Amino acid sequence: MLAKRVLSSISFLLPGSQSAQYRNPDFTKSQLPKQTITLACVDLGQLSAAGIKGIILDLDNTIVSEDDRYLSPGAEAWIQQAKQQGFRFFVLSNGKRQYRVDAWRQRLDVPILSPAKKPFPKSFRRALMQMELAPHQVVVIGDSRHTDVLGAWLVGCSCIQVTTLPHPPRWWEKLCGRLVQIPYPPEQELWDMNGQPARYPNH
Numbered sequence: 001m002l003a004k005r006v007l008s009s010i011s012f013l014l015p016g017s018q019s020a021q022y023r024n025p026d027f028t029k030s031q032l033p034k035q036t037i038t039l040a041c042v043d044l045g046q047l048s049a050a051g052i053k054g055i056i057l058d059l060d061n062t063i064v065s066e067d068d069r070y071l072s073p074g075a076e077a078w079i080q081q082a083k084q085q086g087f088r089f090f091v092l093s094n095g096k097r098q099y100r101v102d103a104w105r106q107r108l109d110v111p112i113l114s115p116a117k118k119p120f121p122k123s124f125r126r127a128l129m130q131m132e133l134a135p136h137q138v139v140v141i142g143d144s145r146h147t148d149v150l151g152a153w154l155v156g157c158s159c160i161q162v163t164t165l166p167h168p169p170r171w172w173e174k175l176c177g178r179l180v181q182i183p184y185p186p187e188q189e190l191w192d193m194n195g196q197p198a199r200y201p202n203h
């Protein structure tokens with residue numbers, strides 16, 4: 001038992017370990033930030049250092065606003081960079097517009113499951129199985145506490161909550177959206193769908 005724990009704690013030093021070049025034994029998953037502004041603000045070096053090998057992403061209001069007006073600045077480049085570093089991806093979306101999901105599956109070249117019915121664990125477990133990773137090797141990144149954060153917690157993954165991209169609020173978001181989402185900061189850069197700087201909307 002003790003030998004197993006010692007071996008697992010030094011496994012990052014073994015030849016062939018993907019994370020050997022990044023892994024800092026003093027850095028743990030508990031030190032990962034719980035919240036950040038945008039996807040591109042997530043430090044890939046920190047994820048590697050924490051032993052993360054896979055990323056489950058939310059789509060709506062995390063990568064693109066659900067009305068398709070705004071892109072999260074730098075998100076696509078961040079995803080490509082993460083792929084080049086060996087991270088595995090899976091997108092779980094509660095969205096039901098299949099044409100849109102298909103378009104983003106093609107654009108990002110990552111598997112997407114939709115509707116994922118987050119926070120229920122079934123889709124998270126399917127993503128873990130397809131990525132061939134254990135929960136402790138995966139971080140969930142999304143904008144909503146009641147779907148992404150809760151779902152990650154139910155299956156034992158780490159989670160980083162990003163601010164929610166500006167979008168027309170649903171009726172319940174007008175009432176209690178701030179309990180489950182962090183508003184996108186007005187002073188923060190925002191991109192329209194052509195990847196150009198966009199003015200902050202007035203809604």
Ligand SMILES: [Mg+2]
Nearest residue numbers: 058060061143
């Ligand atoms: Mg979302």
